[in-house]
Amino acid sequence: MTVAKPLPHDAARLHVTGAARYVDDIPTPTGTLHLAFGTATIAAGRITDLDLAPVRSAPGVIAVLQARDLPFANDVSPSAHDEPLLSGSTIHYLGQPIFLVVATSHLAARRAAKMAAITYQKRDAILSYEDAMEADSRFEDGPRIWQKGDTDEAIDTAPHQIEGQIAMGGQEHFYLEGQAALALPGEDGDMLVHSSTQHPTEIQHKVAEAIGRPMHAVRVEIRRMGGGFGGKESQGNALAVACAVAARLTGKPCKMRYDRDDDMIITGKRHDFRIDYRAGFDDAGRLAGVEFVQMTRCGWAQDLSIPVADRAMLHADNAYHLEHARIESHRLRTNTQSATAFRGFGGPQGMLGIERVMDHVAHTLGLDPLAVRRANYYAPSVAGGLSAPHAAAPRPPESISGQMKSGEDLTSRGAVDDVPPGRALQAPAGVQTTPYGQPVEDFILHEMTDALAATADYATRRTGIADLNAANPVLKRGIALTPVKFGISFTLTHLNQAGALVHVYQDGSIHMNHGGTEMGQGLFQKVAQVAASRFGVPLDAVKITATDTAKVPNTSATAASSGSDLNGMAVKAACDTIRDRMADLLAEIHQTDAAAIRFEAGEVHAGGKTYTFAQVATLAYENRISLSATGFYKTPKLEWDRIRGQGRPFFYFAYGAACSEVVVDTLTGEYRILRTDILHDAGASLNPALDIGQVEGGFVQGAGWLTTEELVWDEDGALRTHAPSTYKIPACSDRPAVFNVALWDAENREDTIYRSKAVGEPPFMLGISVLMALSDAIAACGTTYPALDAPATPERVLAAIQRVRDAD
Amino acid sequence: MSYTISLTVNGDRRDVTFEDARVTLLDLLRERLALPGTKKGCDRGQCGACTVLVDGRRINSCLTLAVTLDGADVTTIEGLARGDVLHPVQASFVEHDGFQCGYCTPGQIMSAVGLIAEGDVGTDPERIREGMSGNLCRCAAYHGITEAVLDAARRMTDDKTRKSA
Numbered sequence: 001m002t003v004a005k006p007l008p009h010d011a012a013r014l015h016v017t018g019a020a021r022y023v024d025d026i027p028t029p030t031g032t033l034h035l036a037f038g039t040a041t042i043a044a045g046r047i048t049d050l051d052l053a054p055v056r057s058a059p060g061v062i063a064v065l066q067a068r069d070l071p072f073a074n075d076v077s078p079s080a081h082d083e084p085l086l087s088g089s090t091i092h093y094l095g096q097p098i099f100l101v102v103a104t105s106h107l108a109a110r111r112a113a114k115m116a117a118i119t120y121q122k123r124d125a126i127l128s129y130e131d132a133m134e135a136d137s138r139f140e141d142g143p144r145i146w147q148k149g150d151t152d153e154a155i156d157t158a159p160h161q162i163e164g165q166i167a168m169g170g171q172e173h174f175y176l177e178g179q180a181a182l183a184l185p186g187e188d189g190d191m192l193v194h195s196s197t198q199h200p201t202e203i204q205h206k207v208a209e210a211i212g213r214p215m216h217a218v219r220v221e222i223r224r225m226g227g228g229f230g231g232k233e234s235q236g237n238a239l240a241v242a243c244a245v246a247a248r249l250t251g252k253p254c255k256m257r258y259d260r261d262d263d264m265i266i267t268g269k270r271h272d273f274r275i276d277y278r279a280g281f282d283d284a285g286r287l288a289g290v291e292f293v294q295m296t297r298c299g300w301a302q303d304l305s306i307p308v309a310d311r312a313m314l315h316a317d318n319a320y321h322l323e324h325a326r327i328e329s330h331r332l333r334t335n336t337q338s339a340t341a342f343r344g345f346g347g348p349q350g351m352l353g354i355e356r357v358m359d360h361v362a363h364t365l366g367l368d369p370l371a372v373r374r375a376n377y378y379a380p381s382v383a384g385g386l387s388a389p390h391a392a393a394p395r396p397p398e399s400i401s402g403q404m405k406s407g408e409d410l411t412s413r414g415a416v417d418d419v420p421p422g423r424a425l426q427a428p429a430g431v432q433t434t435p436y437g438q439p440v441e442d443f444i445l446h447e448m449t450d451a452l453a454a455t456a457d458y459a460t461r462r463t464g465i466a467d468l469n470a471a472n473p474v475l476k477r478g479i480a481l482t483p484v485k486f487g488i489s490f491t492l493t494h495l496n497q498a499g500a501l502v503h504v505y506q507d508g509s510i511h512m513n514h515g516g517t518e519m520g521q522g523l524f525q526k527v528a529q530v531a532a533s534r535f536g537v538p539l540d541a542v543k544i545t546a547t548d549t550a551k552v553p554n555t556s557a558t559a560a561s562s563g564s565d566l567n568g569m570a571v572k573a574a575c576d577t578i579r580d581r582m583a584d585l586l587a588e589i590h591q592t593d594a595a596a597i598r599f600e601a602g603e604v605h606a607g608g609k610t611y612t613f614a615q616v617a618t619l620a621y622e623n624r625i626s627l628s629a630t631g632f633y634k635t636p637k638l639e640w641d642r643i644r645g646q647g648r649p650f651f652y653f654a655y656g657a658a659c660s661e662v663v664v665d666t667l668t669g670e671y672r673i674l675r676t677d678i679l680h681d682a683g684a685s686l687n688p689a690l691d692i693g694q695v696e697g698g699f700v701q702g703a704g705w706l707t708t709e710e711l712v713w714d715e716d717g718a719l720r721t722h723a724p725s726t727y728k729i730p731a732c733s734d735r736p737a738v739f740n741v742a743l744w745d746a747e748n749r750e751d752t753i754y755r756s757k758a759v760g761e762p763p764f765m766l767g768i769s770v771l772m773a774l775s776d777a778i779a780a781c782g783t784t785y786p787a788l789d790a791p792a793t794p795e796r797v798l799a800a801i802q803r804v805r806d807a808d
Numbered sequence: 809m810s811y812t813i814s815l816t817v818n819g820d821r822r823d824v825t826f827e828d829a830r831v832t833l834l835d836l837l838r839e840r841l842a843l844p845g846t847k848k849g850c851d852r853g854q855c856g857a858c859t860v861l862v863d864g865r866r867i868n869s870c871l872t873l874a875v876t877l878d879g880a881d882v883t884t885i886e887g888l889a890r891g892d893v894l895h896p897v898q899a900s901f902v903e904h905d906g907f908q909c910g911y912c913t914p915g916q917i918m919s920a921v922g923l924i925a926e927g928d929v930g931t932d933p934e935r936i937r938e939g940m941s942g943n944l945c946r947c948a949a950y951h952g953i954t955e956a957v958l959d960a961a962r963r964m965t966d967d968k969t970r971k972s973a
Contacts, residue, residue: 008905015910016898016917018845018885025844174946176849176857176911226847226911227946260850520909520947689905693949697908700948724854724944731941735950737934 002532002539003754006689010518010525010544011224022226023180023196024257032182033062035242035256036109037097038116039266040087043125043335043717047089047098051117055101058115060108062250065100070245072212076237078202079414080139080302083338085210085241091120092300093335094717095265097238102246102254110259125335125717129274129295132332139302139331146313146645148435149324154289158280162364165277166356168349168790170297171270171342171705172721174729175519177226179236179267180257183243189213191244193220197236198228198517199557201411204549206237207244215549218244223546228519229701230341233557234303234412235267264722268340269711271296271308275353285361285372289324292316292353296346298331299338304414305331307491308341310642312350314491314649317434319445319483320354320376325435327645335717341413341559343701344764347486352706352790355482355768359775363785368462369772370453370481377483378432378443381749411556413492437646438487440653442749445483448657448679453481455740456659456677465661469780476666477674478777481659482769486762487650488561489635491642495556496635496651498566502531502574504627508614510535510542515555516567517547521760522690523563529686530568530753534575536599537613552630561654561758564686566633568753574631581625582616637750652750654757656680658699658766660736664777669798671774673703675738678766683748683757695741695763702767704730706790707774782808813878817841818887826875833877834858834869837884845885845914849944856943859915859922860884866922885914888921896967897921897960906956908947919943920957924964931961 014020038055055064067074067086077083087098099116103109126137155161181203182194191211195203200220208215220240225232239256246254258266276293294312298305313327358376362369409415427439434440453459458481465477490496500514512531518524524544532539549555556566579599583606587594590607598605604616611619620627640649658678664671678699682691708728712720721727747755771790778786778800784807786800812825822841834851837843837860846869849857853871860869861883888895894902897920907913919940929935936957937950945953 008902009907009910011910012902012905012907013894015907015913016885016894016901017889018843018914020910021844022847022911024848027842174944176847176855176909176944176946178849225909227909229946260852260855520907520911522908693905693908693947693952696951697948700950701946704948723852724850725852729944729946730948730950731944732950732953733937733941735937735948735954739951741951 002529003686004684005529005687007525007529007539007687008689009522010528020224022177022224023182023194026182026194028182028255029253032253032255033102033104033246033250034106034109035246035254036101036113037266038099038101038113040091040094040096040098042091042120042122043094043127045091045120045122047091047118048121049119052099054115054117055112058108058112060104061101061112062104063102063246065245070210073209075209076206076241077301078234078237078303078409078412083301083303085238093337095337095719097266100242100246102250127334127336127713127717129297129332132297132334133330137333139298139305139333144309144313144329146327146435148322149289151289151291151324151326154324155278155280155291158288159282160364161278161280162360163278164356164360164787165274166353166789167274168272168352170272170339170711171709172264172711172727173229173231173269173342175225175227175229175231178258178260178263179232179239181236181239181243182253182255183240183247184253185247185251190217191247193218193240193244195220195222195236195240196225196232197222197240198225198232198519198559199234200517200547200549201555202234202409202557203236203240205409205411206241210241211244211248220549221546222517225517225519229343230345230559231267233341233559235340261722265719266337268299268303268338270342270705271298271305271339271346271349273312273349277353277357279357279361281361283365284375285365285367286375287320287322290322290357291326293328294350294353295330295332297334297336297339299334299336301338302414303338303340305339307413308346310491311346313645314436314487315347315350316353318351318354319378319485321378321432322435327435336713337719343698344761345560347761348702348705348765351765352768355772359772360785363779370458373483374449377445378440380446381441381443411495411554413490413495413557413559415492436649438648438650442652444681444744444746445485445655445657448655448681448744449481449483452657452659452677452679456481458659461661474666475663476777476780477661477663478773478775478780479659479661480769480772480776481657482772484656484762484765485653486765488565488654488758489638489649489651490556490560490562491640491649493638493640496562496566496638497556498570498633499552499555500567500570500574500631501551502571502578502629502631504578504617506618506621508541508612508617510537511545512542512571513545513548513551514567514571515547515552516563517558519558521563521694522687523558523567525690526564526686527567527571531571531575534572534579535613537602561760561762563760564756565752565758566635568686569633570631572631572753573633574629577629577631578627582620585620585623585625586616652748652757654681654759654762656762656766658769660769660773662770662773662777664774664797666781666801669794669801671794671797673736673770676736676769678741679744680741680763681744681757682759683746683752684755685743686754686756688743691743691759692741694759696739698761698763699766700730700735702764703770706767706771707792710791710793778804781805784808811875813875815877815879816881818884824874829873829875831874832870833860833872833874836874837869843884843886847911847914849912856919857912857915859918859943861918861922864925866919885918888917895921896963900956900960904952904956904959906949906952908949912943912945916940916943916945916953920960923957924961931958931965933958
């Protein structure tokens with residue numbers, strides 16, 4: 001079987017020879033035009049005068065478009081239709097596209113775009129949490145509140161109480177390949193769009209609306225992205241729509257790519273959060289009750305902020321059983337870039353809230369934070385693993401046909417969920433539930449924590465660090481072991497579906513296509529491994545092809561870590577259909593049972609005879625048997641009512657734990673990560689090499705979010721960190737000097753593809769161990785709790801050290 | 809006024825005329841010489857995706873004006889392999905899976921070839937990490953990258969020792 005093998009990325013040879021093509025590398029036809037946006041230089045206000053004559057007369061300019069020149073929809077929003085491609089007279093953020101330049105070259109378009117003479121009437125921009133709360137500037141009517149038990153009573157009657165606040169910054173995706181699109185007009189108004197996107201179906205939908213054609217007239221293709229991380233779920237809409245509109249207007253191919261500064265100034269980033277907390281607990285640090293008020297700056301448009309903020313609420317418990325919990329969430333509308341999807345999708349922010357509480361509780365009681373964490377863990381899985389009978393499947397979501405609203409982008413995570421919520425599942429007796437009522441039946445963190453604490457030698461090192469810190473006044477070390485429990489599934493239930501298309505040719509070669517997109521995570525390779533395994537052929541018999549809306553329609557974004565889970569199952573279904581047809585034919589020929597026919601090692605064994613797979617393909621063709629099939633999958637067991645905050649939004653949880661040690665220079669606030677040990681749960685891994693890559697990369701990116709990556713807006717709402725010179729992502733030298741990563745080798749309790757688990761996002765939150773280790777090191781400077789905010793830049797670490805020292 | 813230069817790119821002599829003296833080597837490669845293997849990441853010399861070798865030294869091609877390269881010898885990712893035989897650094901990147909999305913990979917590989925040729929880091933992983941820190945990888949495939957460079961450095965050193973023996 002080719003699954004469970006550590007095979008390299010599918011395009012490895014192409015990558016190392018420079019032959020792997022990204023959108024900007026596709027050879028363009030002669031006469032291709034290039035686009036650039038003219039953008040706003042104020043954060044809020046009105047345009048009182050717009051003189052585009054200098055733009056129109058600039059060298060190489062073919063056309064200049066404003067909102068009023070757009071022939072159909074002026075909308076690139078994935079949710080609330082509140083995001084015009086080009087602004088009208090009202091400006092919502094500094095960087096908002098106002099007009100579109102179409103020119104003969106990329107540089108000509110960009111130079112011309114700077115030549116507009118724009119007069120503004122500014123108004124006070126809403127930039128901070130306070131500004132937005134004061135102005136009641138928000139999405140949805142008011143805060144979303146989920147409540148379990150009696151929080152006030154539980155906190156007030158507990159032996160100890162704490163309260164505090166943690167602020168955490170956003171994060172720029174910094175995909176190395178910037179946003180890019182290329183539109184090629186066809187006959188009869190058709191449009192072919194190459195877009196660097198995680199969501200081809202949404203690009204297709206937005207382009208179709210913008211050029212006034214049905215979705216069947218638009219084909220979107222993407223072979224690979226140079227990184228996505230959530231930044232290409234909705235943020236590519238503007239470029240693809242702009243290209244299609246300009247291509248329709250001029251009849252020429254049109255291409256657009258953002259320069260890096262433009263990309264950082266125009267597109268959305270991870271949501272920053274500020275979380276206030278209050279908790280009551282006993283002498284062992286066990287929480288009696290906890291309360292969170294989460295605030296997030298969503299930026300100017302809704303985009304995917306509602307589900308992001310929901311997921312932050314859904315991860316407010318992380319790995320801990322909260323009997324009495326209250327979670328209040330404010331989704332604030334501000335005059336900044338529209339914050340969007342980013343690996344973890346709100347989960348990391350919600351999780352950091354409770355991890356801060358654990359750290360604060362431990363400090364208050366003078367206990368080892370790991371002991372406090374463990375005291376609060378969910379109970380171990382009692383159901384006895386795979387052989388135990390699973391709960392009966394709930395009824396599937398009701399059909400959504402007939403409820404579709406015109407223009408609604410149903411495949412977006414920002415879509416309104418019109419499926420009536422099902423009844424909430426009853427947890428089996430004795431099973432603990434999350435604050436939103438989902439039974440936690442697969443909790444394996446007790447065993448994982450034992451294993452990691454042993455291999456990382458946590459207890460001994462913790463004692464050793466205390467001794468070192470006592471002896472050394474300047475350099476302080478810190479260590480922390482933190483867990484991750486991450487919910488797997490789209491929280492908009494109907495998105496949990498996928499399709500695939502598989503052809504077998506007469507020579508036995510296989511063409512495979514599915515709705516997932518490749519952005520470096522290795523999805524294509526994993527799914528190809530599934531296909532090769534189903535047919536029992538070598539991996540090179542399977543051709544991996546570009547994602548194409550004309551082959552598999554109505555796809556969900558490759559997001560929410562769902563790529564392999566959903567598309568792997570859909571491809572398996574398609575392959576099995578064809579394999580069963582082949583088996584039925586051979587069974588008839590050999591008068592044997594179809595179930596006894598084996599497909600393995602490129603051969604097919606039937607009734608004592610051995611065929612090559614190619615011979616069987618030829619035989620099937622000659623017997624007029626279809627060698628093409630679609631496959632479909634929908635995730636079972638999901639039921640979710642987001643308003644009440646009740647149900648089972650997740651099919652299962654993925655787990656992980658990380659132990660990090662840091663050293664801090666207390667004179668400068670500078671620090672290094674000395675060692676990180678990780679144990680991560682990928683279920684029965686489809687490809688351990690790719691999964692370990694995801695775990696390492698996720699950890700480093702998560703640590704970057706919490707340490708060096710700082711977004712700074714000035715008082716005018718201008719993003720001052722809009723290039724790698726001012727925005728620091730981790731470099732090769734920032735990786736921990738000692739870095740041990742292992743996979744927890746156990747099958748998923750739920751019936752996923754080969755019992756594997758999703759692995760894209762969960763490891764990101766392993767980076768929290770670094771922030772907690774820094775907190776531990778700073779705590780060694782005195783007796784006060786450091787209350788360290790993120791990103792913990794050296795500046796912020798130094799300030800925390802001063803606070804702790806000054807308080808003593 | 810126009811400017812004409814003559815340079816060698818991946819072993820081929822190329823004569824190029826510019827109307828504008830501000831064309832970067834990166835744009836020359838990607839837009840005029842049909843060599844899109846060299847990537848544009850930040851276009852301001854900070855991410856390393858555009859790294860190529862000029863006269864054997866690694867440089868950021870986005871910060872280098874093409875007109876300054878009259879008579880220069882330029883090697884890009886497309887010119888590294890000998891036919892079907894991968895350069896040891898390329899082979900090592902495949903073997904150690906030194907990438908995820910692959911967009912920074914051409915720059916990483918050219919930088920590694922330059923770094924090894926500089927001869928300063930030997931096979932010290934710490935110094936290799938430092939020497940490669942000008943090439944950002946957002947997927948953070950740094951473990952594989954370091955292992956790949958280390959392995960290639962060892963192999964190339966062994967080859968040299970064998971040849972000189």
